[in-house]
Each structure stands twice: as structure tokens, then as C-alpha cells.
Amino acid sequence: MNNLITREDTNLVAKLARTIGASPKLATEASLAQAQAETNVRVGAAVSAGGMTIENLTAGFADFTAVSNISLEIIPNKITAIIGPSGSGKSTFLRCLDRLHEEVRGAWAGGRVLLCGEDIYAAGVDPVQIRRRVGMVFQKPNPFPTMSIYDNVAAGLRLNHFRRVPQLDEKVEQALRQAALWDEVKDKLQQSGAALSGGQQQRLCIARCLAVEPEVILMDEPASALDPIATLKIEELMRELAREYTIVIVTHNMQQAGRVSDFTAFLMMDEDRAGRLVEYGHTKQIFTNPKDKRTEDYITGRFG
Amino acid sequence: MSNSLWRKFVNVLMHAASALSVLLAVTALLAVLGYVLLNGFSALNTDFFLRLPTPVGIPGGGVANAIVGSMIVIGLATLFAAPIGLGAGIYLSEFGDNWFGDLVRYLADVLSGVPSIVVGIFAYALIVSRQGYFSALSAGFALGVMMLPAITRTTEEMLRMVPTTLREGALALGVPRWRTTVSVVLPMGMGGVVTGIVLAIARVAGETAPLLFTAFGNPFWNVDVAKPIATLPHTVYTYAISPYADWHAKAWGTALVLTGFVLCTSLLARRLGRQRHLS
Numbered sequence: 001m002n003n004l005i006t007r008e009d010t011n012l013v014a015k016l017a018r019t020i021g022a023s024p025k026l027a028t029e030a031s032l033a034q035a036q037a038e039t040n041v042r043v044g045a046a047v048s049a050g051g052m053t054i055e056n057l058t059a060g061f062a063d064f065t066a067v068s069n070i071s072l073e074i075i076p077n078k079i080t081a082i083i084g085p086s087g088s089g090k091s092t093f094l095r096c097l098d099r100l101h102e103e104v105r106g107a108w109a110g111g112r113v114l115l116c117g118e119d120i121y122a123a124g125v126d127p128v129q130i131r132r133r134v135g136m137v138f139q140k141p142n143p144f145p146t147m148s149i150y151d152n153v154a155a156g157l158r159l160n161h162f163r164r165v166p167q168l169d170e171k172v173e174q175a176l177r178q179a180a181l182w183d184e185v186k187d188k189l190q191q192s193g194a195a196l197s198g199g200q201q202q203r204l205c206i207a208r209c210l211a212v213e214p215e216v217i218l219m220d221e222p223a224s225a226l227d228p229i230a231t232l233k234i235e236e237l238m239r240e241l242a243r244e245y246t247i248v249i250v251t252h253n254m255q256q257a258g259r260v261s262d263f264t265a266f267l268m269m270d271e272d273r274a275g276r277l278v279e280y281g282h283t284k285q286i287f288t289n290p291k292d293k294r295t296e297d298y299i300t301g302r303f304g
Numbered sequence: 305m306s307n308s309l310w311r312k313f314v315n316v317l318m319h320a321a322s323a324l325s326v327l328l329a330v331t332a333l334l335a336v337l338g339y340v341l342l343n344g345f346s347a348l349n350t351d352f353f354l355r356l357p358t359p360v361g362i363p364g365g366g367v368a369n370a371i372v373g374s375m376i377v378i379g380l381a382t383l384f385a386a387p388i389g390l391g392a393g394i395y396l397s398e399f400g401d402n403w404f405g406d407l408v409r410y411l412a413d414v415l416s417g418v419p420s421i422v423v424g425i426f427a428y429a430l431i432v433s434r435q436g437y438f439s440a441l442s443a444g445f446a447l448g449v450m451m452l453p454a455i456t457r458t459t460e461e462m463l464r465m466v467p468t469t470l471r472e473g474a475l476a477l478g479v480p481r482w483r484t485t486v487s488v489v490l491p492m493g494m495g496g497v498v499t500g501i502v503l504a505i506a507r508v509a510g511e512t513a514p515l516l517f518t519a520f521g522n523p524f525w526n527v528d529v530a531k532p533i534a535t536l537p538h539t540v541y542t543y544a545i546s547p548y549a550d551w552h553a554k555a556w557g558t559a560l561v562l563t564g565f566v567l568c569t570s571l572l573a574r575r576l577g578r579q580r581h582l583s
Contacts, residue, residue: 098476100472100476103471128478128480128481129478130478131475133478138469142467142470143473144470144473144488145492146492155479155487156478156479159474159487205473208477209476
């Protein structure tokens with residue numbers, strides 16, 4: 001894989017960045033490279049499954065640019081949090097990673113998004129195929145109201161195939177177990193998913209997403225509509241899922257980003273209102289020792 | 305008079321004016337229903353529903369052929385309009401965010417404003433004059449054309465009410481667009497769509513003008529869609545303009561049956577609509 005970075009490369013980039021006085025972008029890349037080097041073993045082992053590289057991603061709607069020139073690397077089997085004030089393009093950025101962004105009228109995107117080394121925006125790539133590999137959990141729980149709990153989890157598998165899905169029961173059970181929902185719903189699988197509590201509905205949506213066996217899971221403020229206890233459950237679940245999946249989470253809640261994520265990217269809009277990447281690095285570093293003044297101001301609650 | 309008193313006075317005045325309008329509207333409705341019921345009820349008996357019309361001067365007989373004929377014509381109209389209207393509505397709601405969708409929407413609104421007699425002439429020119437005979441089929445086509453814009457627009461509106469988050473939820477699972485529409489969006493909006501179809505049926509069931517050039521009317525028993533057929537509105541028309549007292553009574557009776565049918569269909573539509581809200 002060409003996006004494997006060795007320790008030598010890392011040091012080189014970091015040194016280079018320091019010598020030329022470190023433009024913010026290079027600094028970001030340097031810190032990212034450093035972060036990667038620290039998780040070198042894992043990166044090397046898992047880049048083929050669930051790693052994403054975003055290069056110069058610019059996206060927006062009609063004549064409005066929502067995110068501008070974002071480059072960063074999503075490390076496999078880690079949780080990457082995207083934080084930033086309202087309007088900084090976090091959700092747009094996230095929705096570009098599974099090509100859901102383009103479903104909105106007037107939406108456009110440019111740049112490259114590599115999933116396991118292949119550009120999902122390359123000509124001839126079917127967005128439907130990409131979305132089976134990159135799942136998404138939304139802000140508001142959105143189980144299909146006309147379907148039972150079972151059918152909700154089975155939906156992705158059933159609607160993606162024409163023939164009967166073999167071992168569907170097992171797959172549904174496994175997804176519900178992974179989403180820590182099985183024990184609560186195993187006796188009422190045929191009931192409507194709409195009758196569950198908000199937190200359960202969100203875990204149902206996570207199970208629905210897991211059943212398709214994606215490589216990456218995108219979460220767009222998955223707990224913002226939930227109470228603190230349900231939020232905690234979702235966060236525990238995310239830590240659990242990170243063993244097998246790559247997770248990217250957009251959150252408004254900085255404590256949440258601090259609690260669950262391994263890496264944090266801070267987005268902020270510029271004077272032209274387009275969101276740009278200000279800083280990206282280890283969550284601990286971003287929260288305790290931010291390199292950019294704007295990151296520090298945001299983290300400490302001076303704006304946003 | 306102080307300002308506050310004047311305002312109170314105006315308020316009472318407006319309240320009274322609007323209440324009066326409601327009263328007038330309801331009175332007109334009840335008067336029509338009551339008058340039809342009063343005059344029509346005496347004509348109703350089992351023979352009226354089961355027998356064919358008798359020649360002038362012979363008492364008895366009924367409008368069985370017109371009841372069945374109306375059902376056939378409305379059935380044909382629904383068979384023609386429901387699939388096309390449903391498809392067009394789905395297109396407008398799911399894929400119609402462009403100039404073509406706007407054009408279709410505009411044309412549907414224009415079509416729903418075309419006078420029904422013009423639609424009748426259209427069906428006459430297109431089908432009857434070419435085939436050389438009046439038929440139930442041409443009548444079904446004419447009524448179907450009238451139902452089309454209503455079904456199209458209600459389908460579109462009902463499907464638009466399905467939240468975008470559900471569509472995105474399905475798309476994010478890697479479900480293709482068409483499958484999302486069929487399996488997620490359509491089941492959500494189906495109750496409303498069916499209500500829309502039933503309401504469209506109720507609206508055209510009483511149409512008379514398009515039937516003059518198409519169904520033509522038929523005093524005999526007929527279930528052949530390629531032949532002229534009796535219908536309830538057309539029977540009301542023929543009987544009412546006749547010079548015979550017996551036929552006048554039958555016109556009232558037929559009018560009552562027709563009104564009852566439309567009323568029941570509307571009530572059914574309301575019921576279906578309510579069930580949708582419950583679920």
C-alpha cells in the first residue's frame with residue numbers, strides 16, 4: 001500500500017515542516033505522520049481494511065463552498081472525531097466520505113477520497129457500492145417506521161440483493177449483539193422499531209448499519225438527540241466497535257470527542273465561510289497541547 | 305366610542321359574518337342532500353337496484369345496468385389513471401427536482417382545470433370517432449384523464465411528506481435509489497396515496513359531460529367494454545330531461561344512488577386517511 005508511512009518518512013516530514021517554519025497544512029501532516037508512526041504496527045496491519053485518505057477535498061452546494069481543501073488521513077480501527085463550530089462543514093465533510101453528499105440538489109465535490117487506496121470519486125465508481133463499504137449513522141435515529149425491528153436490521157441485506165439472503169437470522173442476531181441491543185429486543189423482533197426508546201432506536205440504526213458489514217462507520221452527531229445515559233451507552237458501544245471498524249464521528253460535544261476518539265480534526269470556517277481543517281492530531285494532543293491558537297480558543301470555549 | 309370598544313365591536317361583527325357564511329354553505333349542502341333524499345327515496349325499492357329500465361308507460365323497472373355500468377367505467381378509469389398517476393407522482397417526488405418536473409407539475413395543474421366536456425370531446429375524437437362506436441372503454445379513458453392530475457399531485461405530495469432522513473437512511477446502507485423508493489418511501493406514503501386515488505374516484509364518479517360522447521348510454525344490459533354502456537350520471541340526465549313523470553321520479557332515485565355512492569367513497573377516503581395518521 002502506497003499510503004503506508006514508515007518511521008523514517010515521518011521524521012523526515014516532521015523535520016522538513018520544522019525547517020520551513022511549518023505552514024499549518026504541513027504541520028498537520030507532520031503531526032499526523034507522527035501519530036501514524038506511533039500506531040505503526042496497527043496501521044501497517046489494517047490499512048487495507050477501512051483506511052481512508054482524503055486529499056484536497058472541496059465540496060459545497062451550488063455557489064456556496066461548505067468545506068475547502070481538506071486533507072487528512074483516517075486511521076483504520078481508530079475513532080476519528082471531527083469537531084468545530086456550527087457551519088464549519090463537519091457534516092458536509094462526513095457526507096462526502098460515503099458519497100451521500102451528492103444526493104442533495106446542487107451538491108458538488110472535488111478532490112480525492114481514497115478508501116483502501118482507491119478513489120471513491122473516480123469516474124465509473126458506483127456510489128451505491130461505496131455506501132455498502134462505508135456505513136452511516138445519523139443525528140436523529142431514523143429506523144424505518146413501516147418495518148419491524150428484525151426487518152430494520154435485515155433491510156440493508158435484503159434490499160441489496162434479489163435472492164434470499166442465507167443465514168439472515170444469524171446475521172441479524174449478530175448485528176444486534178454487536179450493537180448491544182440483542183438482550184433488550186430479542187423477544188420482540190417482530191414489533192415496530194418505532195416503539196423503542198430514542199437510545200434503543202439509535203442502537204437499532206447502528207445494528208442496521210453493521211449488518212451490511214461496512215469497513216468504515218460514519219456517525220453524524222449520533223448522540224446529540226439522546227439523554228446522557230443513552231449517550232454513554234452509544235459511546236461505550238463506539239469504543240467496542242472500534243476494535244473491528246474504523247469510525248469517524250462528527251460531534252458538537254467536545255467532551256464526547258475527548259472521551260471516545262483517538263484522533264481529532266478541528267474544522268473552522270474562514271472569512272469566506274468555507275470550512276477548513278485547522279488542526280489534526282492525537283486527541284490528547286489536540287485537547288492538552290493544541291498547536292494552533294484557534295484550536296486552543298475553541299477547546300477552551302472562547303467561541304463556538 | 306373608545307378604541308377598545310370599537311375593536312371589540314369589529315371583532316364581534318367579523319365573527320358573526322364568518323359564522324353566517326358557514327351557515328349558508330352548510331345550508332346549501334344540506335338542502336341539496338335533503339332535496340335529493342326527499343324526492344329520490346320514494347323511487348327506491350329492490351327492483352330499482354336489480355331490474356333493467358322499462359319502456360315509457362310501463363311501471364316498475366330499475367337502473368341495475370347503470371349501477372354496474374358506472375362501476376365498470378370507474379373501474380376502467382382507475383385502472384388507467386392509478387398506475388400512470390402513481391408513477392408520475394413518484395417521479396415528481398423522488399426525481400422531479402428539475403425543469404422537467406416543474407413542467408409536468410404545471411401541465412398537471414392545467415389538465416385538472418380543463419372543462420370536463422372538453423375531455424369528453426378529446427376522448428371522442430381520439431377513440432370513438434376512430435373506432436366508429438361509443439364504448440365503455442372510451443368513457444373509462446375520459447374519466448381516467450380527469451383523474452390523472454389529481455392522483456399525480458396527491459401521490460407527489462404524500463411522498464414528499466416522507467422524511468428525507470428515511471431516504472438517506474436507506475441510501476446510506478447501499479440500497480439503490482429505485483429500491484429505496486419502492487421499499488422505504490412508498491410503504492410510508494401508501495395510505496395517503498390510496499386516499500388520494502379514492503378521492504379522485506369520488507370526484508369523477510358524478511361527471512356527466514364526458515360520458516355524453518363516450519359511454520352514450522344504453523337501456524339494455526351490457527358488460528362489454530367495447531359497447532355503449534349505461535351510467536348513473538348519464539341516466540339522471542336522460543331521465544331528467546324527459547317529459548315523463550315516472551322517469552322524473554327515477555331520475556331522483558338515480559341521483560340519490562349516485563350521491564350515496566360519492567358520499568360513501570369520500571367517507572372511505574377519510575377513513576383511510578385517518579388510519580394513516582394512527583400508524
